[in-house]
Amino acid sequence: MASNRGVAYMGPGKVEVQSIDYPKLALGNRKCEHGVILKIVSTNICGSDQHMVRGRTTAPKGIILGHEITGEVIEAGRDVEYIKKGDLVSVPFNIACGRCRNCKERATGVCLNVNPARPGAAYGYVDMGGWIGGQAEYVMVPYADFNLLKFPDKARAMEKIRDLTCLSDILPTGYHGAVSAGVGTGSTVYVAGAGPVGLACAAACHLLGAACVIVGDLIPERLAQARSFGCETVDISKKATVAEQIDGILGIPEVDCGVDCVGFEARGHGGDSSHEAPATVLNSLMEITRAAGALGIPGLYVTGDPGGVDAHAKEGRLSIRIGLGWAKSHVFTTGQCPVMKYNRKLMQAILYGKIHIAKAVNVEVIRLDDAPRGYKDFDKGAAKKFVLDPHSMISKN
Numbered sequence: 081m082a083s084n085r086g087v088a089y090m091g092p093g094k095v096e097v098q099s100i101d102y103p104k105l106a107l108g109n110r111k112c113e114h115g116v117i118l119k120i121v122s123t124n125i126c127g128s129d130q131h132m133v134r135g136r137t138t139a140p141k142g143i144i145l146g147h148e149i150t151g152e153v154i155e156a157g158r159d160v161e162y163i164k165k166g167d168l169v170s171v172p173f174n175i176a177c178g179r180c181r182n183c184k185e186r187a188t189g190v191c192l193n194v195n196p197a198r199p200g201a202a203y204g205y206v207d208m209g210g211w212i213g214g215q216a217e218y219v220m221v222p223y224a225d226f227n228l229l230k231f232p233d234k235a236r237a238m239e240k241i242r243d244l245t246c247l248s249d250i251l252p253t254g255y256h257g258a259v260s261a262g263v264g265t266g267s268t269v270y271v272a273g274a275g276p277v278g279l280a281c282a283a284a285c286h287l288l289g290a291a292c293v294i295v296g297d298l299i300p301e302r303l304a305q306a307r308s309f310g311c312e313t314v315d316i317s318k319k320a321t322v323a324e325q326i327d328g329i330l331g332i333p334e335v336d337c338g339v340d341c342v343g344f345e346a347r348g349h350g351g352d353s354s355h356e357a358p359a360t361v362l363n364s365l366m367e368i369t370r371a372a373g374a375l376g377i378p379g380l381y382v383t384g385d386p387g388g389v390d391a392h393a394k395e396g397r398l399s400i401r402i403g404l405g406w407a408k409s410h411v412f413t414t415g416q417c418p419v420m421k422y423n424r425k426l427m428q429a430i431l432y433g434k435i436h437i438a439k440a441v442n443v444e445v446i447r448l449d450d451a452p453r454g455y456k457d458f459d460k461g462a463a464k465k466f467v468l469d470p471h472s473m474i475s476k477n
Contacts, residue, residue, distance in 0.1 A: 085470075086144040086216030087451045092135030093459075095452050100144060100212075103220035105157045107210060113158040115222040118151030121168065121473050122245040122445075123214045125454050125466040127275050127343075128380055132206055133455055136345065136387045139206035146215030146468075147173040147203040148248040150241070153224075160224045168237050169228040170247040170427070171221055172419035175201040175211055178226030189416030194222070200416055207384075215451060217470045229423050236431065241474055242438035242445065243430045245467055246280065251426055251437050253378045253417040254280030254341065258288055260376030260413035261337035265289035268335040270314070270326065270368055272361045274302035276441045276465040277378060278341035282311050283440040287429060290337075294329060296322060298347060301463040309440050316349045323368050336373055338365035343379030344396070356389050359398040366404045374411040381414070441465040445474050 086100040105112045123146050132139040149171040156165055163169065175195075176188035182199065183191050190199035195209035204213015212219060221227060229247065231237035237244055254277050263269050267290045271281050274297035285293045286309070295306035296314035303313040314325040323333035340361050348357040349364060358381075365375050381396055388394035405412065429435045444464045446454050454466035467474070 082218070084216060084218045085448065086213065087146060087448070089132055089139055089141060089143050089145055091141050093133065095133055095145065095455050097449055097451055100216065103212065103218050105155075105220060107222070112220065112222045114160060114224060115157050115220050116153045116160060116163060116224040116228070117155040118149065118169070118171070118219050118221055119154045120149065120151045120214060120217055120219060120470045122150045122241060123216070123468045123470070124148035124245055124248070124250075125215070125451070125458055125468070126249060127277060128205065130455065130458060131345065131380060131382070134387070134459070136385055137206045137382060138384045138386065143204060143206065144213040144216060145204045146213035147205055148245070148250070149203065149214035149219060149221070150245050150248060151219065154218075156224065163224045163228050163230065168231045168234045170231070170244060170423060171203075171214070172227055172229070172423060173202050173249045174416055174419055175203065175209065175222060176227060176420070177223055183226070186418055186421050188418045188420050215448070215468055217448070227420075229420075229427065231427070240430055242443045242467065243436065244427065245443070246437045246441065246465070247423045247427055247430070249417075249419065250276050250280040250441065250465070251284065252419045252422040253277055254282070255284040255287075255422050255426060256417035257281045257339040257341060257376035257378035258284045258337070260374065261339045262374040263288045263290050263337050266291045267337050268292045268330055269294065269337045269339065270322070270335045270365070271295045271339045271341055272365060273297060273341035273379065274299065274306045274463070275341065279306060279441045280437060281339050281341050281378070282306055283309065283435055283437055286310065287435050292330065294326060294335065299461040299463070302461065305442055305463040316347070319350050322349060322364050326368055334368050334370045336370055337376070338369040338373065339376040340365055340379040344381045344385060344393075358389065358393050359400050362398070363401050363404070366401055366408065366410060369408070369410060371408040373408070374413070377412060377414040378417055443467050445469050447472075
């Protein structure tokens with residue numbers, strides 16, 4: 081039997097690289113002859129993973145992490161028709177059956193068949209169906225013909241693998257946030273959060289033709305990274321409000337479009353930035369987004385948070401000024417990005433040099449064994465996107 085290793089969550093603040101079972105075309109007693117086994121080429125550390133590692137979800141100890149996966153097919157199940165052994169593929173982080181009503185309507189983030197607990201599933205994530213994570217050497221991917229995006233030219237794809245690895249989650253997620261917020265030619269945009277998703281969103285806003293993209297954060301290195309590819313920035317740790325800082329950039333204290341790339345672990349603004357305030361970003365966005373504007377909310381919000389600041393936050397009940405949003409006729413779009421809605425067109429944008437996402441999010445390739453260090457650095461606010469290279473396939477390019 082072939083060996084396998086993966087990154088396991090072992091309790092708040094702790095991950096370990098462990099020997100794990102080699103994948104089978106099954107999930108428990110459920111056969112997956114529609115699936116494939118991948119040799120992982122790249123698998124990324126995500127801010128959503130970090131929520132679990134911080135102990136801010138109900139994730140059990142021992143869960144194998146990782147939902148951002150790019151790999152090479154080494155085995156295909158009996159029912160796989162179009163994906164072949166040797167194909168290099170991107171794996172959308174949402175698992176979808178391709179058969180239910182939601183999948184047929186392109187709402188693949190809330191597939192009705194792949195998670196018995198609720199709509200929607202993902203690899204290596206709490207309450208998302210029990211699918212094994214991909215921060216490993218090998219992983220099984222179900223419903224392969226539907227889920228996988230095959231790169232048309234393997235050699236060309238490997239030349240841009242640092243960019244293409246972002247197709248599994250952060251680039252489509254950032255793009256979805258921008259599209260949901262109505263970003264288009266000539267738009268002014270405020271992106272809350274300069275982590276990898278926020279930076280990916282900012283890059284997507286440029287791709288969509290925004291006139292001015294403003295990124296807010298409190299970590300100087302992340303703000304500098306946003307400025308490195310043409311963004312304006314707002315330092316939310318300053319006493320000046322977000323609206324006041326936007327006014328200093330645009331001449332008016334509002335933007336056309338607002339995107340929340342922070343989620344439920346948001347910090348307070350101004351003098352309160354040292355304290356957690358989970359509704360702050362949403363309320364701030366309603367304040368600075370113009371009337372009849374829209375808010376894209378790809379930032380993660382959960383229904384169970386053991387580390388929530390109060391009893392309400394522990395259940396995902398936040399003090400949101402919905403009256404303000406109603407008064408301004410705002411449109412809100414929340415939930416998982418339906419990756420397959422965007423990943424093919426974004427792959428083309430990467431392959432033809434229209435977006436350089438690895439540069440925008442500052443990709444750093446590390447070994448699988450260095451995953452614990454990557455998690456620690458990311459938790460400290462490193463202005464980087466850590467990409468794990470389990471088989472040293474990226475470093476050779």
